[in-house]
Each structure stands twice: as C-alpha cells, then as structure tokens.
Amino acid sequence: MNRFAELLDRLAYEPGRNNKIKLIADYLRTTPDPSRGYALAAFTGALSFKYAKPALLRGLISDRVDPELFALSYDYVGDLSETIALLWPAKEVKGRNDVPTLSEIVETLGALGKLELPGQLVRWLDALDERGRWALLKLVTGGMRIGVSARLAKTAAAALGPHDVTEVELVWPGLEPPYEKLLAWLEGEGDAPESNNPVQFRPVMLAHAIEASDFEKLDPKEFVAEWKWDGIRMQAASGLDKSGKRVTRLYSRTGEEITKSFPDLISAFQRDGVIDGELLILREGRVQSFNVLQQRLNRKAVSSQLLQEFPAHIRAYDLLSEDGEDLRHLPFLERRKRLDKFVNKLKDSRVDLSPMISFGSWDELASARAEPARHGAGEDAGAVEGVMIKRGDSVYQPGRPKGQWWKWKRDPKVIDAVLMYAQRGHGKRSSFYSDYTFGVWTNGDDGEQLVPVGKAYFGFTDEELQQIDRFVRRNTLNKFGPVREVVHEPNEGLVFEVAFEGLARSSRHKSGVAMRFPRISRLRWDKPPKEADRIEALEKLLEDEGAAPPKRKSRA
Amino acid sequence: MRPEQLLTPTPSGVCCKPAKFHIDPTRAVDRALITHAHSDHARAGHKHVLATRETLDIMRLRYGENFAGSVQEIRYGETLTLDGVKVTFHPAGHVLGSAQIAVEANGCRIVASGDYKDAADPTCAPFELVPCDVFISEATFGLPVFRHPYAAKEVQKLLESVKLFPERAHLVGAYSLGKAQRVIALIREAGYEKPVYIHGALEKITAYYEERGIPLGPVELVKGAKKAELAGQIVVCPPSSMTDLWSRRFSDPVTCFASGWMRVRARARQGQIHLPLVISDHADWDGLTNTIAATGAGEVWVTHGQEDAIVHWAKARGLKARPLAIVGYGDEDGEDKLDTAGDAGA
Numbered sequence: 001m002n003r004f005a006e007l008l009d010r011l012a013y014e015p016g017r018n019n020k021i022k023l024i025a026d027y028l029r030t031t032p033d034p035s036r037g038y039a040l041a042a043f044t045g046a047l048s049f050k051y052a053k054p055a056l057l058r059g060l061i062s063d064r065v066d067p068e069l070f071a072l073s074y075d076y077v078g079d080l081s082e083t084i085a086l087l088w089p090a091k092e093v094k095g096r097n098d099v100p101t102l103s104e105i106v107e108t109l110g111a112l113g114k115l116e117l118p119g120q121l122v123r124w125l126d127a128l129d130e131r132g133r134w135a136l137l138k139l140v141t142g143g144m145r146i147g148v149s150a151r152l153a154k155t156a157a158a159a160l161g162p163h164d165v166t167e168v169e170l171v172w173p174g175l176e177p178p179y180e181k182l183l184a185w186l187e188g189e190g191d192a193p194e195s196n197n198p199v200q201f202r203p204v205m206l207a208h209a210i211e212a213s214d215f216e217k218l219d220p221k222e223f224v225a226e227w228k229w230d231g232i233r234m235q236a237a238s239g240l241d242k243s244g245k246r247v248t249r250l251y252s253r254t255g256e257e258i259t260k261s262f263p264d265l266i267s268a269f270q271r272d273g274v275i276d277g278e279l280l281i282l283r284e285g286r287v288q289s290f291n292v293l294q295q296r297l298n299r300k301a302v303s304s305q306l307l308q309e310f311p312a313h314i315r316a317y318d319l320l321s322e323d324g325e326d327l328r329h330l331p332f333l334e335r336r337k338r339l340d341k342f343v344n345k346l347k348d349s350r351v352d353l354s355p356m357i358s359f360g361s362w363d364e365l366a367s368a369r370a371e372p373a374r375h376g377a378g379e380d381a382g383a384v385e386g387v388m389i390k391r392g393d394s395v396y397q398p399g400r401p402k403g404q405w406w407k408w409k410r411d412p413k414v415i416d417a418v419l420m421y422a423q424r425g426h427g428k429r430s431s432f433y434s435d436y437t438f439g440v441w442t443n444g445d446d447g448e449q450l451v452p453v454g455k456a457y458f459g460f461t462d463e464e465l466q467q468i469d470r471f472v473r474r475n476t477l478n479k480f481g482p483v484r485e486v487v488h489e490p491n492e493g494l495v496f497e498v499a500f501e502g503l504a505r506s507s508r509h510k511s512g513v514a515m516r517f518p519r520i521s522r523l524r525w526d527k528p529p530k531e532a533d534r535i536e537a538l539e540k541l542l543e544d545e546g547a548a549p550p551k552r553k554s555r556a
Numbered sequence: 557m558r559p560e561q562l563l564t565p566t567p568s569g570v571c572c573k574p575a576k577f578h579i580d581p582t583r584a585v586d587r588a589l590i591t592h593a594h595s596d597h598a599r600a601g602h603k604h605v606l607a608t609r610e611t612l613d614i615m616r617l618r619y620g621e622n623f624a625g626s627v628q629e630i631r632y633g634e635t636l637t638l639d640g641v642k643v644t645f646h647p648a649g650h651v652l653g654s655a656q657i658a659v660e661a662n663g664c665r666i667v668a669s670g671d672y673k674d675a676a677d678p679t680c681a682p683f684e685l686v687p688c689d690v691f692i693s694e695a696t697f698g699l700p701v702f703r704h705p706y707a708a709k710e711v712q713k714l715l716e717s718v719k720l721f722p723e724r725a726h727l728v729g730a731y732s733l734g735k736a737q738r739v740i741a742l743i744r745e746a747g748y749e750k751p752v753y754i755h756g757a758l759e760k761i762t763a764y765y766e767e768r769g770i771p772l773g774p775v776e777l778v779k780g781a782k783k784a785e786l787a788g789q790i791v792v793c794p795p796s797s798m799t800d801l802w803s804r805r806f807s808d809p810v811t812c813f814a815s816g817w818m819r820v821r822a823r824a825r826q827g828q829i830h831l832p833l834v835i836s837d838h839a840d841w842d843g844l845t846n847t848i849a850a851t852g853a854g855e856v857w858v859t860h861g862q863e864d865a866i867v868h869w870a871k872a873r874g875l876k877a878r879p880l881a882i883v884g885y886g887d888e889d890g891e892d893k894l895d896t897a898g899d900a901g902a
Contacts, residue, residue, distance in 0.1 A: 012821060013830050065700065066872070072865045073701045077820055086701035086819065130703075134821075432826075 001128065003031055004039055004102045005135035012146045020148060024156035028183065035102040037178025042106075042139060043153035045260075046177050049109035051142040051301065054080055056118060060125075064089055075482050078424065081137035088133055091126050098127045103178070109140065142301075150256050160186045169255055173197040199237035199247050201255040202274060202320050202328070203398030207388060207405035214406070215362045223389050224333065225357040225365055227377055228407055229315055230290045230385040230501070230516075231280040232297070234258070236314055236351075238269035239324075246270070250279075261297070264307045265314065268350040273342055276318035276396075278354065280383065281310050287383035289504065289516050315354045316343055317388075320396060328396035335396065357387060365389070369410060382502050382516065386410045412499040414521060415440065415537060418450055418529040419494040422472040424482040425457065432465055433472040433484060436520065438496055442511070442535040450488055451535060453511045456498060459519030467523070468494070490530035497522035503542050513538050557662040559690045559855065562641070565880040570668060570692065572659060575641040577606075579657055579668045589643065591670025592654035593618070593733060606630055608645060610653025610768065614733060617760050632681065648672040649683030650837050651734030652765060658686050666690040667851065673836065674843045675704065678741040679734070679770050683847075691853035692880070695861035696838040697816050704816055704840040710833040711742045714790070717810060717831055722788045725806040726831070729795035729813040732758050734837050736792050737765045739814050740772045742835070743790065751776045753786065755793035755802070778805070799828070816840065845869060 007027045014020050024043070028036050041047045061070060061084045070087065077083040100108075105124065112120060121140065125133050138144045151165070154172065158165040163186055171193050175182055181193045238248040248269045250259045259266070262279070281288040281296060288310075296310035319339035320328050327335050336356075343353050355376055359365040365387060373381035386409035394404040417438035425434035435457040439450035460468065471486075471494055478485040487493050499521035506514035563570045569581035577587040584601035591597055591607075593614035598607075600619040605612065606628045615623050630636060632655065635644045645655040650671040657668045667688040674683045697704075718726055730736040736758045743752060751774040754762060759777060766772055778791060783805055797803060798811050816836025817823045824832035839847060844866060848856050855876040858866045863879035870877035 013824060013832070015828070015830075066868075068868050069700050069865055072862070072868075073699050076699055076862070077701055078822055082821055083701060086703070090703075130705075 001100050001102050001105060001132050001136065003027065004035070005128075005132045007039070008135045008138065008144065008146055009131050011148055015147075017152065020152060021156045021159055024148070024153060025159040028157060028160055033180050033183065034178035037180060037183060038102050038106040040153055040157055040179055040183075041177035042144065043148050044150040047106060047139075047142075049106070049112075049140075050114070052117060052121065052140040054141065056121075057081070057084055057137065057141070060084070060118060060122060061087060075424070081141055081143070082134055085130055085134035085137055088125050088130075090129070099132070100124055100127065105136065105139070106177075149254075151254060157183065157186055161188045167192075170197070170200060173199075173249060173257060197247070197249075198239035198241045199249050199274070201235060201237070201249075201251045201257075203255065204233065204235065204253045204276060205318075205396050205398060205405065206253075206400045207390075207407040208400060208402070210389065210406040210408045218362075218389075220359065220361055220365070222391055222393070224336075224392050225359060225368075225387050225389050226317065226354050227357065227372065227384045228386040228388045228409070229278040229280060229287065229354065230383045231278040231287075231293055231315070233276075234279045234314070235274060235276055235320075236265070236269060237274040237321075239272045261302060262312050263302060265312050265350055268314070268346065268348040270348075271322075271342065271346060272324060273322045274320040275314065275316045275339070275342075275351070276320055277314045277316040277351075280313045280315055282313040283311065287313075287315075287380040289383060289502075312350070314351045316351060317354050318396065331393040331395065332390050333392045365408075369408060382504050384410070385501070410501065412501055412517075412521070413503075413541060414497055414499045415533040416495050416524060416527060416531070417453060417498050418488045418532045419468075419472075419486050419496060420450055420452055420488050422468070422484050422486055432469045434465055434469070436468070436496065438498060439488070440511075440533045440535050440538065441530075448490070450529075451511045453509070453513060453535070453538065454498065454500070454515040454518045456496075456518045456520050459499065459521055460523070464520075464523055488529060491528050493529040495524035495527040495529055495532050496520045497524055503538060505542070511535060511538070513542060557664050559664055559666055562661055562664055563659055563666050563668070563690075563692075565857065567881060570880070572638075572641060574661065575639040575643075577638060579659075580670065588624075589657055590615070591648065591657060591668065592650055594651070594671070594731075597670060600624070604628070606636070606643075608632070608653040608655055611655070613764065614653065614761065617764060632684075646684045646686050647681035649674060649677060649680060652680045652737070652768065652770070654680060654734075656684075656686060658688065664689050666692065667853075668692040669694055669847075671696070671838055672847070673839045674847060675707065675836075675839075677738055677837070678745065679738045679765060685847070685850055687852045689853055690855045690857060691848055691851045692857045692859060693844060693848055693866065694838065695844060695858045695863050695866045697836065697840050698844055698858070698862035698866040700841045700865070702816060702819055702840045703842060704819070704836050705834055707738075707742055707835045708746065710814070710835050711739070711746050713831065714743070714812060714833060715746055715748060717812075718788065718790060721810055725786050725788065725809045726790050727798050727803060727806065727809045727811050728790060728792045728833070729798050729811070729815075729827075729829075730792050731815075731837075732794050733761050735814055735835070736794075737762055737770065737772060738837065739792055739833075739835065740775065741770065744771070744773045748790070749773065750789070753778045753781060753789050753791040755791070755797055757794050757797070758792060783807075795827070848875075849873070 010023050011020055065087050073087055074083045124136055128136060154168045155165040158168050174197055175193055184190045185192050233253040235251040241247050248266045249257055250262055252258050281293045316339055319335050319342050322338060322342060327338060343351055357368050357376060359368060368375035369387045372384040377384050386407060389406040391404050417440050419436055420439045421437040422433035423435040425432050437452050437455045439452045441448055442451045472484055475487040476484045477487055498518050500515040500518040502516040504514050563572055568583045569578045571578050577589055578585045579589045580591055580597040581588050586603045588602040589606045590611055593611045598615050600623040603625040605624040609629045612627050612629060630645050632645055632647050635642055642660040644658040648654040648656045648670050650673055656670060659666050665688045667686050669692055671694050672683050728739055730739050740752050753776050756779055762775060786806055795813060810830050812831040812833050813827055813829045814833040814835040816838055818832030818834045856870045857878055857880050859880045867877040867879055
C-alpha cells in the first residue's frame with residue numbers, strides 16, 4: 001500500500017500528462033501482480049467493492065478527536081479523507097510488518113461484511129502512515145480525484161511495451177481485474193487477452209466553433225441544422241457476442257466506457273446499431289438543465305432512487321452502424337434517414353430523435369438560435385446550448401475535419417449583481433472564499449433590498465480570486481461556518497458582472513428564478529452596488545425566453 | 557497586578573503601559589522590544605529598539621543603518637529593569653537571534669513567545685521553556701492537522717527526487733530569513749556536498765549566517781551560473797520567485813516548497829508545487845499544546861494563526877484563554893497565499 005500511496009501522492013501534484021504516464025508506468029513495472037492490476041482497476045473505475053460512506057468515516061474520527069477540533073480542521077482542510085488522515089492518532093511502531101498491501105486491501109474489501117468494515121478500517125488506519133491513510137481513505141470512499149482518467153491509466157499500461165493504447169481499448173471491455181494476462185501481454189509475454197466485445201467504440205466526429213466571418217463563405221442550401229443540446233455527448237453501441245447474448249455499451253466522447261453509470265438505458269437497445277447522441281435527463285418529457293444532469297454524473301453508486309429521480313435519456317444525432325453495416329461513409333442526410341427508421345423501430349421512450357431546424361437563410365437560423373422556444377424547441381428551449389450546422393453530404397470522420405460541422409453557441413446573457421455571501425471552496429480552493437452568492441435589487445418588505453439570484457464559483461482568474469478573497473476577508477459582516485456575509489449596501493460592496501446561459505422559474509429560490517451556468521464574467525470594482533441590476537431585468541429576460549408567465553402569487 | 561495591566565493587548569501589538577514599551581509593534585513607536593527579525597514582527601522606524609544582537613544585525617541588513625533612532629543589544633538570559641518592569645530574553649528556536657520575551661512585575665510573569673518551535677534546528681539556539689503565569693503563544697499551525705514530520709525525512713524526499721530527475725533543477729522555495737539557511741544546513745547534514753545555488757535575495761542573510769559560524773558548505777549564486785550548469789542542481793529561492801520571470805532560466809524545474817503549510821495538500825496544489833516539503837520554523841499542534849502545558853501558565857493569549865482551536869483546547873483543559881486580535885502578524889491577507897506569505901517564516 002505504501003508504493004500505491006506514494007504514487008497517488010505524486011500524481012496528485014503532477015500536472016504534466018507525460019510525467020503522470022511515466023509515474024504510473026514506473027509503478028506498474030516495479031509492482032508485482034496482483035497489486036499492480038488492482039491499481040490499474042482503481043484508476044479505471046473497475047473496482048467493485050462497496051464504498052465506505054462518509055458517515056462511517058466521521059464516526060470513526062469522532063471517537064478519537066474532539067468534535068470542535070474536528071470541525072475546525074475539516075473546515076480548514078476541506079477534504080474529509082485528508083482531514084481524517086491528518087488527524088488520526090499515529091501509532092509509531094518501529095520495523096512494523098503489518099502494513100497491508102493494495103491487493104490485500106482490495107480483496108478483503110470485496111469479501112467483507114458491512115459490519116466488519118469499521119473494525120477493519122481502524123486496523124488499517126493504525127498500521128499506515130499519513131500518506132497511506134490518505135490513500136486508503138481515497139480508495140475506500142471511491143473519490144480519488146487525482147486527475148487520472150481511465151484512458152490515461154490505459155495509456156500508461158500500454159507504455160509498458162510495444163503496444164498502443166488503442167489496442168488496449170479494443171481488448172479492454174470484458175476484462176476483469178487484476179488483469180494479469182493483459183499486463184503480461186503488454187510487457188511482451190504471451191498473447192493478447194481475448195476480446196469479447198462485439199460493440200466497439202467508434203471515434204467521434206466533432207465540430208468547429210463558427211465565426212461571424214465564416215457565414216459569407218457558406219451556402220445555407222448545403223447545410224442542415226439541429227439543436228445543440230446541453231448534455232453529454234455519448235455513443236451507444238449494441239450487438240450480439242459470440243454466444244448470441246446481447247451486449248450494449250455506452251461510451252463517452254473520448255471512448256471511456258460509462259455503461260455502469262447508466263444501467264437504466266441498457267434495455268432500451270434491442271437492435272444492433274451504434275448511435276451518436278446526447279445524454280440528457282428527461283422528466284415528464286421535458287429536458288432538464290445541465291445542472292440536473294450533473295447530479296446524476298460522477299456518482300460511484302447508482303442507487304434506484306437516483307435512477308428514479310434522474311431518468312436518463314438519449315437524444316440521437318447520428319447512426320454510425322446498423323446490423324453490422326458501417327454507415328460512416330454515407331452522407332449525413334442518408335444516415336439521418338436511417339437513424340429516423342432505426343429510432344422508430346427501437347420504440348423506446350428513452351431514445352428519441354434530435355429534431356432538425358428548418359431555415360432558408362443564415363438570418364433565419366440566427367433567429368432560431370436566439371429564440372429556440374419559438375422555433376421548435378418549445379419547452380426544452382432552456383436546454384438548448386446553441387445550434388449545430390452540418391453539411392448535408394458530410395461523411396462521419398473522426399476528429400474535427402474542416403468545413404463539415406459547425407457549432408454556433410448562444411450568446412451568454414449578463415447582469416450586474418452584488419456579492420452577498422462567500423463560501424470557502426473545497427479541494428484546491430479550500431482556503432479561498434471562492435463560491436459567491438450574489439443578488440439584485442428588489443422592492444421588498446423593508447424597501448429597497450437585495451435578493452439572492454444565484455451562485456457562481458468560476459469565471460474569474462486566479463489573480464481575481466485572490467482579490468475577491470481579500471475583499472471578502474476585509475468586508476465580513478457575519479460568519480456562519482464556512483460562509484461569510486459580505487457587506488452589500490447601496491454605496492458599499494462588490495459588483496459582479498454575471499454571465500449565464502439562460503433562466504428558469506424556480507420555486508426553490510427566493511427570487512423565483514434560477515440561472516443556468518452562471519459565472520463571474522467581470523469584476524466591477526468601479527460600480528457602486530446601487531447601480532446593479534434589479535429583479536425586473538431578470539423577469540424581462542424570462543419573458544423573452546418564452547418561459548411560462550409566473551403564476552400569480554399574493555405577496556405578503 | 558492583573559496581567560492586562562502589565563501587558564495590554566492592542567491591535568498594533570502588546571503594550572507595557574508601566575514601562576512604556578511595545579513588543580513587536582506593527583506601527584512605529586517610541587520604545588520597541590523585538591522578538592525576531594521577520595518583517596511582520598520587526599518593522600523599521602521605531603525611536604528605540606531593544607533586541608538580540610542577531611536581530612539588530614539582520615534588521616540593519618534589511619532596512620539600512622537608520623532603521624531605528626537608537627538600538628540596544630540584549631543577550632539571552634540577561635535581565636534589564638525598565639521603569640520597575642523586569643525584562644528577559646530567552647531563545648525561541650525560531651530563527652537566528654529569535655527570542656521569547658519574559659516581562660515581570662509585582663510577582664506576575666508574562667512570556668511573549670514571538671514565533672517559536674520546539675524542533676531541532678542546526679541554525680539557531682534551541683527553544684528554552686520559561687515557566688510563567690501568562691503565556692502569549694503564536695498559533696500559526698494551531699490545528700491538530702498540523703503535525704510536522706522530521707525535517708530530515710523531508711530533505712531525504714528532496715534528495716531522492718534529485719536522483720530521480722538528474723536533468724531537472726530543483727527549486728526549493730524557502731523564506732529568505734531562517735528557512736533558507738536551515739534547509740541548506742539540513743541538506744548538508746544529509747551528506748549532500750555539491751554546491752547549493754541561491755537566489756540573490758538570499759545572499760546577504762545567508763552570508764550573515766555563515767559569518768555567525770553556521771556552516772552551510774559551498775553556496776553559489778544563480779546569477780553567475782550558466783543555464784546548463786543549473787540542470788540537476790538544488791536551488792534555494794524565495795517562494796515568490798518560483799512563479800516569476802526569474803524562474804524561466806530553468807528548463808522544466810521541479811518546484812518544491814519548504815513550509816509547514818505543505819502538510820495540507822490543497823495548499824501545495826494552489827502553489828503548483830510538485831514536491832511539497834513539510835519543514836516549518838513554527839511549532840506544530842503537538843509543539844504548541846505541549847509547550848503551553850509545560851509553561852505552567854494558567855492563562856494563555858493566542859496570536860496570529862488558528863486561534864480558535866488553541867483557545868478551545870486550552871479552555872477544555874481549564875486554562876483561561878483568549879485570542880488577541882493583533883492586525884498584521886502572519887500577514888492575514890497573505891495567510892492563504894504561498895507566494896506573498898513573504899517573511900511570515902512559516
């Protein structure tokens with residue numbers, strides 16, 4: 001475990017991709033089976049033991065550390081695993097031989113009953129040093145976050161010998177940790193493990209961002225357009241394996257397999273084919289905002305409650321293969337016809353077609369982009385990120401071929417809002433006040449007052465973060481745990497220009513509106529708070545977006 | 557006499573009203589007693605300064621001959637009586653010349669620790685425990701997450717990395733007074749014999765340490781060295797220089813930072829540090845709590861840093877405890893930044 005902990009520690013600080021690959025490859029080269037295979041599994045998300053819940057860890061530490069001191073420490077460090085690793089009372093034993101290996105830990109966790117977990121964790125925590133404790137806790141909580149993707153780990157494994165990472169990707173699906181055969185093959189010994197993958201990933205085709213000057217050169221007759229949905233680009237592939245069993249896999253746009261995160265989509269595919277589409281969350285037929293989708297992503301455990309609350313959906317853009325026939329060499333419009341039929345035959349509400357936008361000139365497309373609600377996107381307009389412009393005769397080529405596909409994102413909306421509360425960030429920003437709640441003016445019960453309209457934690461530079469952090473510390477009115485209330489008077493306070501992609505009505509917010517993708521686009525040190533925007537400005541934007549008019553509520 | 561009558565906390569430092577002096581005042585005063593030469597404690601412009609010889613020398617090196625109206629030197633263990641108040645300086649183990657100041661009148665003794673550490677340091681006199689009624693403790697690392705490992709172990713990490721990447725220069729960010737010289741001394745203790753390169757900003761103080769009999773081995777200036785010569789060398793520099801133009805003369809350097817803050821990973825990542833070295837000139841949590849307990853003080857006043865946790869800990873042990881809101885120590889604004897933490901000496 002010490003070698004693995006050392007590796008995680010180095011990786012956490014190492015920004016360079018090539019250096020990361022070197023570090024992992026070096027570890028794989030010098031660590032015996034099966035520990036090294038389990039490490040590879042840890043990086044690729046292939047470990048399958050039940051993760052320990054934060055509540056369990058909090059329980060363990062609260063038996064050992066004064067709760068007040070724990071709270072202050074956690075607030076400062078900002079990461080539960082690290083806080084516990086640092087606080088755990090050390091038991092210095094010279095020449096100890098009870099330090100567990102990674103394979104011991106992984107295999108024990110796989111076999112352990114729920115009730116035995118706390119006691120086992122304590123024994124391990126006692127036996128490890130700070131770095132080992134930190135790595136153990138990252139492992140058992142499933143939250144490593146050290147900037148190593150599955151693909152990077154596979155690239156490092158490929159670096160053990162003459163093979164290429166694409167070869168690893170091809171044999172990978174269906175393999176199980178600790179990957180002894182795979183690693184031996186990568187080192188040049190023995191044959192490749194047999195791939196049992198009838199549904200391989202096909203590298204995706206991407207679009208260029210369009211510039212105003214591009215339009216002159218493009219003839220609208222040669223192009224078609226569709227909405228750019230604000231979800232996750234993905235590929236769904238379904239086919240039969242050698243034994244005639246149906247296999248369906250979902251891939252991210254980089255080819256990482258994400259099937260495990262979306263078990264609710266698998267049964268939608270009962271035909272052989274490969275769909276390129278957008279992963280969305282639909283509730284009662286309506287596309288939810290990306291913020292909602294985010295709550296479904298990056299979850300280690302996919303609970304039935306999660307599936308119910310965040311039902312996944314695929315909105316299909318393209319069909320790359322059907323019944324074993326590769327369609328990628330066909331023009332887009334032909335593929336699209338095949339796609340229409342394919343989706344119709346699937347007959348599943350979890351998969352639908354991304355509608356095309358009709359337009360005769362670029363100006364017409366521009367108005368569709370400006371007001372998707374009135375140009376066919378209807379109630380889903382809030383989830384439209386812009387439009388995609390595709391050559392009708394474009395074949396499907398991996399990468400970003402020139403002149404074929406374009407993306408034309410919507411312009412962000414901006415308002416001036418006043419900083420009201422600041423919260424300390426987590427992880428890398430744990431000592432900075434980096435999450436900001438901002439408000440606009442409204443005529444409330446006590447006359448003119450600010451009402452919070454959103455929260456943002458990005459959009460600024462590191463230097464601006466330091467400036468805001470300093471402002472927050474110098475202008476604090478109240479402290480509530482990690483949150484500080486910051487001065488916000490008509491003539492005193494900090495104004496942010498906030499950019500956002502759209503607005504939606506929200507009953508959860510006091511202001512009645514929720515922003516999509518809000519971020520700080522500019523610091524307005526020059527502007528007194530009294531000149532910031534009013535809630536009426538947001539109401540106006542909502543109306544322009546075509547959102548349903550507010551339900552009349554009597555104001556107390 | 558109540559302790560607050562002997563030493564009164566004010567926002568610009570503690571003040572002894574009966575003898576009309578301040579300890580480490582953050583604004584210019586008539587009579588200042590200075591614990592050590594870090595710039596947040598030792599400021600220029602006082603009328604009269606009382607401090608150890610080393611502290612006075614270093615202030616002179618940094619601020620020039622006229623850094624104070626007049627100065628007076630005091631040795632460790634020596635007692636002076638100022639308007640009926642007895643004042644004694646004791647080693648604090650923080651940096652060369654650093655002192656705790658014991659102030660005593662009418663049977664009440666208060667010790668102002670300045671900054672201190674109880675860990676071994678080859679470059680300064682070891683911390684001396686002074687029994688007292690009130691102990692004014694710093695709390696830079698006053699959270700139980702801060703437990704500094706052995707400095708020798710951290711230096712070992714550095715030397716192993718130098719072996720692993722023999723083609724890359726290792727930039728070790730270290731505060732220019734104290735930490736830089738301690739890191740060089742530790743590197744020597746570990747048996748490293750090649751020249752250690754330093755940034756020009758460290759030149760004067762490093763030379764002063766050697767002048768005072770602290771052996772640091774061959775030390776070269778980066779300025780005079782050719783680019784090729786610097787590959788694979790250990791280079792000690794102020795933390796801020798690791799991100800400024802100066803550092804561009806090194807191709808693909810490994811950035812290291814020697815500081816107690818490096819114990820918390822987010823801190824190291826914020827500074828884009830590749831190799832954090834947890835080496836601190838301040839007492840860690842165990843050091844602070846053990847020291848406070850050992851002084852036998854019934855009351856503890858806590859300055860700059862994580863006052864809340866130490867105050868909580870002290871109260872739980874039945875001690876009287878209060879935070880002193882002194883503005884400017886440890887540089888509140890610099891607290892969170894690696895590059896401008898400047899001379900706080902963490």
